[in-house]
Amino acid sequence: MGHYMTKEERIILQTLLDEKKPVSYIAQKLGFSRQTIYNEIKRGEYLHNYGYYDKRRYSAQRGQAAHDYNQTAKGRPLKIGSDHAFAAYIEHKIIVDRFSPAAALAAAKRYPFQTSICVNTLYSYIDKKVFYTLGNKHLWEKWKKRPKAETQQRRVVHPKLPSIEIRPAHINRREEYGHWEMDLIVSGQKGRSVLLTLTERLSRQEIIIKLPDRRAETIRRAIDRMERKTPDFRQKFRSITTDNGSEFMEYNLLRKSCRRKGDRFDIYYCHSYSAWEKGSVENHNRMIRRFFPKGTNFDEVSATDIKRVQDWMNNYPRRSLNWQTPNQAARVPRGQALGAGPSVTQFSQSCAADQIRSNSTLCYFLSFR
Numbered sequence: 001m002g003h004y005m006t007k008e009e010r011i012i013l014q015t016l017l018d019e020k021k022p023v024s025y026i027a028q029k030l031g032f033s034r035q036t037i038y039n040e041i042k043r044g045e046y047l048h049n050y051g052y053y054d055k056r057r058y059s060a061q062r063g064q065a066a067h068d069y070n071q072t073a074k075g076r077p078l079k080i081g082s083d084h085a086f087a088a089y090i091e092h093k094i095i096v097d098r099f100s101p102a103a104a105l106a107a108a109k110r111y112p113f114q115t116s117i118c119v120n121t122l123y124s125y126i127d128k129k130v131f132y133t134l135g136n137k138h139l140w141e142k143w144k145k146r147p148k149a150e151t152q153q154r155r156v157v158h159p160k161l162p163s164i165e166i167r168p169a170h171i172n173r174r175e176e177y178g179h180w181e182m183d184l185i186v187s188g189q190k191g192r193s194v195l196l197t198l199t200e201r202l203s204r205q206e207i208i209i210k211l212p213d214r215r216a217e218t219i220r221r222a223i224d225r226m227e228r229k230t231p232d233f234r235q236k237f238r239s240i241t242t243d244n245g246s247e248f249m250e251y252n253l254l255r256k257s258c259r260r261k262g263d264r265f266d267i268y269y270c271h272s273y274s275a276w277e278k279g280s281v282e283n284h285n286r287m288i289r290r291f292f293p294k295g296t297n298f299d300e301v302s303a304t305d306i307k308r309v310q311d312w313m314n315n316y317p318r319r320s321l322n323w324q325t326p327n328q329a330a331r332v333p334r335g336q337a338l339g340a341g342p343s344v345t346q347f348s349q350s351c352a353a354d355q356i357r358s359n360s361t362l363c364y365f366l367s368f369r
Contacts, residue, residue: 003084004067005032005040010060013040017058043067079117080125086113090122091134098290100140101126103316106323140290161251164241164277167268171239174202177330178238181281184214184247185288191297195306196222197288198240199281203330204318206284208310210298216250224258233259239266241278287313 005013009030016026023041027034044063047054080087086108093104101122109116117125126134171179177200185195194214198207211218227233242248248269257264270277291309292301317323 003082005030005036005063007060007064010040010044010063013037013063014044014058014060017041079121080115080130083113083115086115087131089113091131094134095138098140098312099316102319103323106317106319140287161244161249161269162267164268164270167239167241171201171241176238177202178236180237180240181278182240182242182248183278183281183285184245185285185292185298186214187298188295191299193298193301195288195292195298197281197285199284200326200330201241201280204280204284204321204326205330206310206313206326208288208306210301210303210306214247216247216254219247220250220254223254223264227258227264234264237265239268241268241270243270243275243278244272284313287316 012030013026016029021029023034023037027037030037032040040063041058043066044058044060045056046059046062048057089108089111090101090104093099093107094101097104099107102119105117105119105122125131126136126139129135170176179201180198181201182196182198185197187193192213194211196207196209196211196219198209199205209222211222226237230236248254251267255263255265255267275282288309291305291312292298314326317325318329321329
């Protein structure tokens with residue numbers, strides 16, 4: 001974060017100007033931009049009489065006096081004050097780690113900074129360009145109130161498929177680990193690859209699987225591979241809620257276990273045009289789009305990049321989890337605030353680089369911790 005020029009720095013400025021040093025040299029020496037130096041020279045400038053002629057010179061004393069006077073004309077001082085460590089931390093979390101302002105402030109509470117501000121104040125500081133680097137361009141989304149549609153689409157579910165309307169209440173209340181929401185993120189026009197995304201409703205743990213296409217068979221084979229590689233699969237995947245996309249319509253085949261007789265999980269289908277009914281995975285898809293904007297060709301996205309995004313999401317603190325990360329929330333023992341699913345550490349280690357071959361390679365990056 002930038003700071004106002006101090007009295008000592010103004011004295012150095014005056015000395016360097018008297019030595020006829022160029023402004024670019026002075027700016028680098030003092031750590032300010034050239035425009036800041038020009039502004040300061042103008043603030044402390046006066047006419048010095050040499051007898052036969054006058055010459056404009058800079059006075060550190062005049063510059064400091066003008067600065068002190070200007071400060072009296074301002075409102076309340078910024079809460080962030082001179083806590084440069086706090087400002088630098090907030091900038092790093094938002095710009096480098098891609099945290100939201102609320103998440104950055106929550107993370108900052110773990111350290112003994114002098115400053116404590118609310119989310120609204122931070123947004124105000126960002127909007128007013130108080131920070132040295134941080135600006136609105138670094139924020140993921142500026143929420144806008146969307147106008148309501150004039151007509152509502154008719155909500156329907158395939159008549160032969162289990163509707164979300166019959167999904168048990170304890171799943172709706174997010175009381176138990178192992179209930180997931182599933183969706184697809186498609187490539188731009190030139191790509192065929194897609195991302196299969198699964199979000200666990202209680203902990204918000206995320207799984208991102210890159211697939212070569214969006215065929216129902218490809219998705220089923222991916223789920224089969226997950227089941228074969230996951231110990232106690234039925235405990236970790238109790239149900240999946242998804243939409244009415246054609247790629248998810250193989251209901252009987254999708255839920256049929258590839259390891260034993262019977263079903264591996266229950267499946268519930270949302271109503272048409274009701275994305276909010278699987279809001280967790282939809283929200284996560286928006287987060288993924290921060291790294292892979294619309295139009296991204298997933299054919300050209302590497303496995304390493306996908307895993308990096310998945311790991312970031314599973315270690316990103318959430319307000320809904322009392323600022324725990326999904327990985328932390330999944331470790332909470334049963335009976336405590338969040339409930340929890342069983343540990344699945346082994347699965348992450350065994351599946352981190354697994355591949356399936358079906359005309360092309362399917363890469364899996366599953367995020368259990």
